[in-house]
Amino acid sequence: MTKRIIVVGAGGAGLAAALEAADAGASVLVLEAGDQVGGATARAGGVVYAADTPVQKARGIEDSVERLINYYATVSRHELEPRLMRRSAVGTREVIAWLEQLGITWEPERLYVAGLEFEPRGHLPTGDTRGLGPAGGAMIVAALLTAVEARDEVEIRTRSRVAGLVIEGGYVVGARLEDGCVERADAVVLASGGFGAGTEMLATHWPEATRHGDWHWYLGPDTNVGDGLRMGLAAGGQFQGRGGALLETPNFGRLNDAFTPPWLIYVNQRGHRFVDETDTYCVMPHVIGLQPGGVCWAVFDDAALRTVADSGHLDPYGLHVDLESNWTAARLREQIQAGVVKTGATLTEVAQAAGVEPGGLVATVEFWNADVAAGHDSTFEKDGELVAIDTGPFYAVELRPAIIGNTFGGLRIDDHARVLDVAGRPIPGLLAAGEITGGLDGDVYAGGGTSIGNALVFGRTAARTAVGAR
Ligand SMILES: Cc1cc2nc3c(=O)[nH]c(=O)nc-3n(C[C@H](O)[C@H](O)[C@H](O)COP(=O)(O)OP(=O)(O)OC[C@H]3O[C@@H](n4cnc5c(N)ncnc54)[C@H](O)[C@@H]3O)c2cc1C
Known part of the structure; x- marks a missing residue:
């Protein structure tokens, strides 16, 4: 008999699950809270982090699944379950080929180092966005959606927010919509994304993302409030993992600005530098969070300000x-005028205005300028252009790790994407995939592309498990 699967959420994980379940012979109902499909996935750069792919081979890059697993284990300090890392590493390699069959192309020359690894593993897609979003994430959603639309077995209903699970005799047998309507199924796949837009959920499961009050905002859709996580926990599911990905911001407005220019140095409250300012966004907010007060200041001078263009942005990886x-x-001039950017005729004055230790800043900048003259950052070995800070007035911009990119904690699953209860047993009929799950990240982001990669891998896995064809 044809199995009926309900998928909650039509982002990357949900659409991958729907497609895979249909291909395994099931009839699928996708319930999506938003007006359109795509979720956070459609807003994303669309990088997929994968090893040992034909794309890498075409660039002459030697890599392997074992090396990727070893890398994950190291970055997460051996916190992650090897069975999940293995499923992820093998699955993302398969996803690259699967998406290619769906019309995505991967250009070997666009592979890039998306984390702290040596071998480039960030795969950037090329394809049609169908107007679903700005970049690669929308290309992936569009490819999945086109394939799903070609299958009669899948029905997608937007504006259909799921409010609860229907559980009978300990078995999940359906979903209850916000309007009270009940849909029954043989299994339910929770693919409703992270909880970046859920203030209460953040306070409970990731308080660090509420530490800076109204500086915090979420890059993904308003619908990602953690509904599915709440339902999974209410069904007896176990919460696993913590934290998430933040980006530093000066809070000039709700601007998605992942990359800062090279003419800044970052100092902490003591006036000390603490990092190569061009380090990857995977680690930068974490390092800022470790400074006193969890904040820092970007310092520059008037000579730098005079070289800045009136518009434009940095996009070093071509994420678009x-x-x-x-x-x-x-x-910057508007924020200087408003007093948000602190100014001073001297370094001591700007430090006082910002609340930074003046002696520390003066000594740091003296040392920095000597390094610039010598052409080498002798402390943090900053890459690229080194710019002196010697022409007043001077400026200091407070930065906080406050923009929420995605959440890492969520439902604990096994490598078949079954949701596990607090004793580690699968909850019958309940699967989960994507950002709703925990246990696939430590507290440092392993690399741009791990989230979408895992959403697609575990979406497919959940579908196969749900249909019983794994
Ligand atoms: C701007 C941005 C850029 C990013 N760039 C990258 C990148 O390049 N590479 C990478 O790996 N990761 C990136 N990420 C993170 C990544 O996009 C997400 O972690 C991943 O796409 C999550 O996929 P998902 O399917 O689990 O969730 P989503 O794609 O968010 O989909 C969840 C869906 O569930 C729906 N939903 C929520 N609640 C309910 C409910 N109660 N009932 C029904 N539907 C519901 C939501 O409306 C949403 O459509 C980025 C994130 C953002 C915001």
């Missing part, structure tokens, strides 16, 4: 997401 720079001349 909706970036809007905080670091344009027009915006």
Whole structure:
């Protein structure tokens, strides 16, 4: 008899699950809270983190699934379950080929180092976005949606927010919509994304993402409040993992600005540098969070300000997401005028205005300028252009790790994407995939592309398990 599967959420994980379940012979109902499909996935750069792919081979890059697993284990300090890392590493390699069959192309020359690894593993897609979003994430959603639309077995209903699970005799047998309507099925796949837009959920499961009050905001859709996580926990599911990905921001406005220009140095409250300012966004907010007060200041001088363009943004990896720079001349001058950017005729004055230790800042900048003159950052070995800070007035911009990219904690699953209860047993009829799950990240982001990769891998896995064809 044909199995009926309900998928909650039509982002990357949900659409992958729907397609895979249909291909395994099931009839699928996808319930999506938003007006359109795509979720956070459609807003994303669309990088997929994968090893040992034909794309890498075409660039002459030697890599392997074992090396990827070893890398994950190291970055997460052996916190993650090997069975999940293995499913992820093998599955993402398969996903690259699967998406290619669906019309995505991967250009070997666009592979890039998306984390802290040596071998480039960030795969950037090329394809049609169908107007679903700005960049690669929308290309992936569009490819999945086109394939799903070609299958009669799948029905997608938007504006259909699921409010609860229907459980009978300990078995999940359906979903209850917000309007009270009940849909029954043989299994339910929770694919409703993270909880970046859920203030209460954040306070409970990731308090660090509420530490800076109204500085915090979420890059994904408003619908990602953690409904599915709440339902999974209410069904007896276990919460696993913690934290998430933050980006530092000067809070000039709700601007998605992942990359800062090279002419800044970052100092903490003591006035000390603490990092190579060009380090990857995977680790930067974590390092800022470890400084006193969890904040830092970007310091620059008037000579730098005079070289800044009036508009434009940095996009070093060519992600083409909706970036809007905080670091344009027009915006900086407006914020200087408003007193948000602190100014001073001397370094001591700007330090006092910002609440930074003046002696520390003066000594740091002296040391920095000597390094610039010598052409080498002798402390943090900063890459690229080194710019002196010697022409007043001087400026200091407070930065906090406050923009929420995605959440890492969520439902504990096994490598068949079954939701596990607090004793580690599968809850019958309940699967989960994507950002709703925990246990696939430690507290440092392993690399751009792990989230979408895992959403697709575990979406497919959940579908196969649900249909009983794994
Ligand atoms: C701007 C941005 C850029 C990013 N760039 C990358 C990148 O390049 N590479 C990478 O790996 N990761 C990236 N990420 C993270 C990544 O996009 C997400 O972690 C991943 O796509 C999550 O996929 P998902 O399917 O689990 O959730 P989503 O794609 O968010 O889908 C969840 C869906 O569930 C729906 N939903 C929620 N609640 C309910 C409910 N109660 N009933 C019905 N439906 C519901 C939501 O409306 C949403 O459509 C980025 C994130 C953002 C926001």
